[in-house]
Amino acid sequence: MAGIDRSEERMLVGPDGQQFRIQIGHPHPVQKDLPLMIRGRKPVPIYVLDGTDNFPIVVGLTRMMQWGGSVPPCLIVGISYADAEKADKADRRAVDLTPSPNGPSDGRRFGGAAAFRAFIATKIKPLIESEFEVDAAQSTLVGHSFGGLFVLDTAVQQPDLFANLLALSPSLWFDKDLVLRQFKEALQKGSRFPRTVALAGALEQIVSDKKYNMTRNLEMLAEQVAAAGQGDKIYARALADTTHHTIQGQGYTFGLRKLLDPTPPAIGAGCVVGL
Numbered sequence: 001m002a003g004i005d006r007s008e009e010r011m012l013v014g015p016d017g018q019q020f021r022i023q024i025g026h027p028h029p030v031q032k033d034l035p036l037m038i039r040g041r042k043p044v045p046i047y048v049l050d051g052t053d054n055f056p057i058v059v060g061l062t063r064m065m066q067w068g069g070s071v072p073p074c075l076i077v078g079i080s081y082a083d084a085e086k087a088d089k090a091d092r093r094a095v096d097l098t099p100s101p102n103g104p105s106d107g108r109r110f111g112g113a114a115a116f117r118a119f120i121a122t123k124i125k126p127l128i129e130s131e132f133e134v135d136a137a138q139s140t141l142v143g144h145s146f147g148g149l150f151v152l153d154t155a156v157q158q159p160d161l162f163a164n165l166l167a168l169s170p171s172l173w174f175d176k177d178l179v180l181r182q183f184k185e186a187l188q189k190g191s192r193f194p195r196t197v198a199l200a201g202a203l204e205q206i207v208s209d210k211k212y213n214m215t216r217n218l219e220m221l222a223e224q225v226a227a228a229g230q231g232d233k234i235y236a237r238a239l240a241d242t243t244h245h246t247i248q249g250q251g252y253t254f255g256l257r258k259l260l261d262p263t264p265p266a267i268g269a270g271c272v273v274g275l
Contacts, residue, residue, distance in 0.1 A: 004059060011082060012123055015115040018092060022124060023051050023078035024132075025059035028066050036069035042135040043075040044260060045128050047120065047162070049097065049147035051078025054248065058142065061252050071260045075134050079124065097146035099153045102175040110174075113153055121161055140164035140259060144248060146171050148198070149179060155193050156182045165196040166255040169204065169244045172217035180217055187228035196234045197255040201242035208244060237271040 006026040014020045027043050046062065048054045055078025062074040081087035094108040096116040103110035120141075129136050141162045143151040148170030155165055156179065172180045186193075200218035208214060215238050222236035235258055239250055258264050 004056060007059070010127060012119075012127070014119045014123070015096065015112060018087070018096075019082035020119075021051070021078075021080045021082045022127070023055045023076075023080055024128070025055065025063075025076035025078070027073035027075065028063050030073075031067075034067055037066060038069055038072045038262070041072040042133055043073040044071070044138045044140060045075045045077055045125075045132075045134040045136065046140045046142060046256070047077045047079060047124065047128075049079055049141070049143035049150060050093070050145075051080035052084045054078065054142070054144060054147075054252075055080065057248055058252055058256075061249070062256065065253070065256070065261075069262070070257055072135075074260075075128070075132055077124070077128055079120070093146055097143070097150040098174055099149070099157075100175045100178055102178075113150055114157070116150070117154060117158060117161070121158070125161075138163050138260070140166065140256075142166040142168070142252065142255070143170075144168040144251075145244065146174075149174055152183060152196070152198060153179050155196050156186050156191075159191070159193050163194055164259040165194055166252070166259060167196070167198040168247050168251040168255065169200050169214060170198060170218070171212070171214075172221070173212045173214070177213075177217065180221060183221060184224045187224050187230060190228075193230065193233050195259055197258045198234070198236040199247065199251045199255055200238050201244055201247045202238040202240050203243045206243075214244065239271060 008024050010022040012020045030037050030039055048058050059076045062071055065071045091108045094110050095112040098110040099113045101111035139162050141151055148167035151165050151167040152170050200215050204214035225234045
């Protein structure tokens with residue numbers, strides 16, 4: 001792939017006949033002069049939603065962290081539309097990443113998350129696990145905004161699909177806080193969850209429409225987790241001095257370290273105290 005070394009791609013057909021480009025970024029080889037690099041581990045497959053934008057970010061960050069021993073080797077799998085411009089005009093993200101048809105009345109279609117998740121489970125994951133030697137038991141899904149919503153919806157609807165989940169700035173406002181309400185119900189029932197990190201920008205409600213409650217919804221999720229005593233599995237916090245559009249670098253770094261680092265960052269490092 002142009003611009004990213006040690007990468008390749010596959011093409012797959014997804015829901016509604018949509019063409020997807022599956023981008024695959026390989027980890028660094030272990031280097032003798034870098035003793036901190038974790039050795040003897042199969043790469044952790046990290047599946048990245050909205051791969052067109054987020055795949056290069058996650059590849060670069062995980063390779064850098066791998067050098068310093070903060071994460072094991074990671075195989076990054078970007079899930080992208082083959083024709084990003086055409087998919088954007090058709091609002092495919094709104095279809096594929098949302099859990100119900102009850103979205104804003106703005107002419108877009110919503111509610112294709114179940115079909116998209118089935119595509120990941122039956123097509124993408126088997127492709128990666130059959131073609132590459134990976135640590136499938138540590139498979140990880142990451143997403144931002146609607147992608148973050150999809151990640152948390154996956155935690156509720158199919159908690160055994162991934163071992164680790166990272167949701168950045170999840171759009172929990174969607175359909176009158178549907179996923180937030182379902183998450184609360186699942187917590188109250190004592191449902192089991194994969195290891196989950198959910199992060200929002202502490203400044204999101206200052207710079208965006210307050211009706212979306214981006215930071216406050218994350219705070220409510222944290223409160224629900226604490227009330228259910230599931231803090232060992234689910235970590236929800238706001239990152240200081242970040243917005244919806246500046247959270248990616250810090251959020252992916254912090255979140256992946258919380259999930260994969262042998263010595264993860266302190267519980268409050270970089271986060272708003274009291275959330």
